[in-house]
Amino acid sequence: MLKALNEQGQAVIAFSQPKEKLDALRQERLTCPACEAPVLLKAGTINIPHFAHERDASCDYGAGESETHLTGKMHLATWLFRQQYPVYLEQYIKAIDQRADVLTKVKDTYVAFEYQCSSIDADELLARTEGYMSQGIIPIWIFGPNFRKPYQLSFYRVTPSMRTAILSEPYAKTPRFFTYDPADYSLHIHETDFIHQHNAFTTTSHEPISNWSLPHLFAHRAPQSNQTAGRQWLKQKQRFRSKQRQFHSDVERDYMNYLYSQSLHPQFLPSSIYLPAANYHVYQTPVYIWQTSFIIDCFNELEVGERFDWQDIVGMMDVFFHDRLTSAYPGQPIHPLYDYMNTLETLGLLTKTSPKEFEKVSDVVFPKTLDEALALDEKAIETMFHVPQTENVK
Numbered sequence: 001m002l003k004a005l006n007e008q009g010q011a012v013i014a015f016s017q018p019k020e021k022l023d024a025l026r027q028e029r030l031t032c033p034a035c036e037a038p039v040l041l042k043a044g045t046i047n048i049p050h051f052a053h054e055r056d057a058s059c060d061y062g063a064g065e066s067e068t069h070l071t072g073k074m075h076l077a078t079w080l081f082r083q084q085y086p087v088y089l090e091q092y093i094k095a096i097d098q099r100a101d102v103l104t105k106v107k108d109t110y111v112a113f114e115y116q117c118s119s120i121d122a123d124e125l126l127a128r129t130e131g132y133m134s135q136g137i138i139p140i141w142i143f144g145p146n147f148r149k150p151y152q153l154s155f156y157r158v159t160p161s162m163r164t165a166i167l168s169e170p171y172a173k174t175p176r177f178f179t180y181d182p183a184d185y186s187l188h189i190h191e192t193d194f195i196h197q198h199n200a201f202t203t204t205s206h207e208p209i210s211n212w213s214l215p216h217l218f219a220h221r222a223p224q225s226n227q228t229a230g231r232q233w234l235k236q237k238q239r240f241r242s243k244q245r246q247f248h249s250d251v252e253r254d255y256m257n258y259l260y261s262q263s264l265h266p267q268f269l270p271s272s273i274y275l276p277a278a279n280y281h282v283y284q285t286p287v288y289i290w291q292t293s294f295i296i297d298c299f300n301e302l303e304v305g306e307r308f309d310w311q312d313i314v315g316m317m318d319v320f321f322h323d324r325l326t327s328a329y330p331g332q333p334i335h336p337l338y339d340y341m342n343t344l345e346t347l348g349l350l351t352k353t354s355p356k357e358f359e360k361v362s363d364v365v366f367p368k369t370l371d372e373a374l375a376l377d378e379k380a381i382e383t384m385f386h387v388p389q390t391e392n393v394k
Contacts, residue, residue, distance in 0.1 A: 001065070002073060003090045004030040004039050004051040013089060014041060014049035015074050022049060033092055034099070035059035048074060068144055071182040072115040076102045076142070079209050096131035103137075106214065110137040115180065117144030122160040129165070129329070140217065141165040145181040148188065155232075156190065158200045163282060166192060168329055172218050185209050191222055193229040194276045201232045230385025237274050237377045240288060241267050241370065255289050262296060270295055270364040271376035272347055275384070278339035283324045290320035291340065295364055299349070302360045310338065310356040347383055 006012050007029050017025065022043045030051060032039050037059060043049035048070045053059055073089070080102065081087045088103040091112075100112035112132050116125075125141065132139040143165075149157040158177070168175040179188045187209040190202040205222040212220075259265060273295055274288040294317060302308060317337055341358060344350050350358045367373035 001032070001039070001051045001090060002048075002070060002077075003033060004041075005033055005036075006030060011089075014043065014051060017049065032059055033090065066117055068182060069115060069117040072117065072142075072144060072180055073101045075180070075182050075185065075209060076113050076115060079212075080104050080214065082210075083214055085214065093132075093135060093137075095135055098128060098131050100132075100137075100139075104214075110135075111214075112137050112139045114139055114141050115144065116141055116161075117146060119159070120161050122164045125161045125164050138171065140167065140178070142178040142180050142187075145179070145183065148179040148181065156200045156202055157198055158195060159198070162200075163195060166329075167218075171329060173221050178217065180209065187212050189217070189220055189222070194233060195280075201229065203228070230381045233276060233385070234377060234381045237271075237381070238374060240274050241269075241373055241377075251286070251289070255286075255292070259292075264296075264366075267370045267373055268367055269373070270366055271373070271380040272344060272349060272364055275340070275343055275380070277336040277343065278334045280336035280339075283321055283336065285320045285323060287336075290317060290337070293317065293320065294337070294340070299344075299360065300364060304360055304363060307353060307357055307359045310341075310358070313337070343384065347380055 002014055004012050004014070006025075011033070012025065012030065014022070014025075022041065025041050030039050030041060031037060032051075032053060037053065039051040039053055041049070042052050048067065050065075050070055077087050077089050085104045085106065088100070090099055090101065091103040092099045101115045102113040104111050104113070114128070129139050129141075143162060147159070147162060162177055166175050166177050175192045177190050177192065179190065180186070181188075185208045186206050188204055188206040189212075190200070190204045193201045193203060195201070203222045205220065259269075269292065273291045275291065277287065277291075280287050294313075298308075298313060298316060314335065314337060321335075321337070341350065341352070345352060345358075349362050349364060350360050353359050365376060367376055
């Protein structure tokens with residue numbers, strides 16, 4: 001822990017004290033802000049000055065904190081202080097029995113920063129977020145260097161907890177998550193163009209934390225183009241069609257068995273399958289599975305000119321949307337399937353006759369060769385993202 005209480009009950013921050021003050025603190029009785037038990041000052045020549053319980057203490061306040069976590073909290077507190085925001089380090093909030101790593105106040109709103117360096121279950125992250133928000137506090141989750149795992153250009157591995165913590169409207173201009181590495185002072189803002197299961201395609205901006213201001217976390221928008229996102233999505237579609245499948249999961253095996261029962265293979269699916277949709281990243285069922293079911297079992301059964309109702313369709317498809325992660329933040333409530341209807345309208349397959357009613361205007365094309373499928377994919381992506389078909393996307 002970075003904070004303790006002195007004999008007068010005043011908060012003492014270890015890392016901000018000069019050596020002379022630290023030497024004087026060693027002579028005082030210092031206690032834990034949570035349990036009021038005695039704590040020891042740890043102020044050597046290597047580690048950050050901090051406080052720790054005596055051995056075998058039952059209180060878990062500050063227990064097991066890594067040097068990275070301590071340093072990251074210190075950097076965040078200093079960063080906010082230099083911007084002249086009030087800083088409440090390791091602030092305990094009694095009403096919800098939670099301790100914020102760093103708490104600040106922006107105008108009339110409190111903001112809690114949680115610097116997460118160790119693994120955390122998505123349900124726990126959600127519960128802690130809901131605790132803060134029940135008190136009118138906006139939590140911002142910033143993940144440590146262990147979470148920053150690029151595996152391809154612009155692609156990151158994201159855990160369920162990171163997916164749960166994506167900050168979106170009305171708090172941020174674009175969906176995003178944050179990582180911070182205190183070793184090089186680099187704060188990364190990862191704007192998520194799309195997430196497919198555990199893989200996030202992001203447009204990432206990174207600077208030393210001193211180059212960012214607090215409003216940047218909410219309002220910064222990286223220079224990007226739909227063409228970039230479109231090319232990356234097209235690569236994923238190409239991989240989906242042509243990759244050699246090994247049955248790593250029951251879900252994938254069941255999907256391939258379903259295609260086999262329809263005398264189909266991913267190579268010959270319509271280009272309207274495997275497309276991004278709003279909020280689909282919080283659902284556990286892969287996007288290509290529910291889109292395949294909609295196109296083959298619902299849309300393909302309709303005649304051109306036939307109308308269908310939103311409530312009927314969402315009821316038929318509901319089984320694919322039971323297993324989901326709950327977003328920590330209230331975002332746009334649009335259903336992924338409804339947004340997919342908007343995409344199919346863009347592709348000229350249907351039209352909306354009212355907000356809750358659609359009409360089929362064209363049949364989907366089932367390609368007969370892989371080359372034809374890839375060409376149709378490219379045309380669909382060009383329509384959606386305005387990607388010139390002359391671009392080299394392979």
